[in-house]
Amino acid sequence: MxxxxxxxxxxxxxxxxxxxxxxxxxxxxxxxxxxxxxxxxxxxxxxxxxxxxxxxxxxxxGVEPEKPASGKLLLRVPPEMHSRALVAAQAKGKSLNQWATEALRDALEH
Known part of the structure; x- marks a missing residue:
């Protein structure tokens, strides 16, 4: 793109x-x-x-313009996926936020 x-x-x-x-x-x-x-x-x-x-x-x-992304991202995922992601993050010694940020970055780079 x-x-x-x-x-x-x-x-x-x-x-x-x-x-x-x-x-x-x-x-x-x-x-x-x-x-x-x-x-x-x-x-x-x-x-x-x-x-x-x-x-x-x-x-x-008199309206507030939409801004580019703030950096805050709320996702709704099935509980089992949330649990698996949390375990994967902890296994790597990372917070879920750090782990998800890296996973998104890797997906966007490919």
């Missing part, structure tokens, strides 16, 4: 062969915010503009 970041926001970037342009969509927000450009330079400029417009719209509407 090709991504681009600006101001803590991340966008997925794809190339549309039919229209011969790059298309981006900001990830992690309920709002659908997309932008496009014919060159990478133009795409970066449009991404920055999209973030600025989003933040401005939130301010005008």
């Amino acid at each position: 090709n991504t681009m970041t600006h101001g803590g926001y991340t966008a997925r970037i794809e190339f549309d062969e039919r229209d011969n342009l790059f298309v981006g969509r900001i990830l992690g927000l309920r709002s659908i915010i997309s932008f496009h450009g014919e060159t990478v330079t133009q795409l970066r400029r449009e991404f920055a503009s999209a973030v600025k417009d989003y933040l401005q719209d939130c301010a005008e509407q």
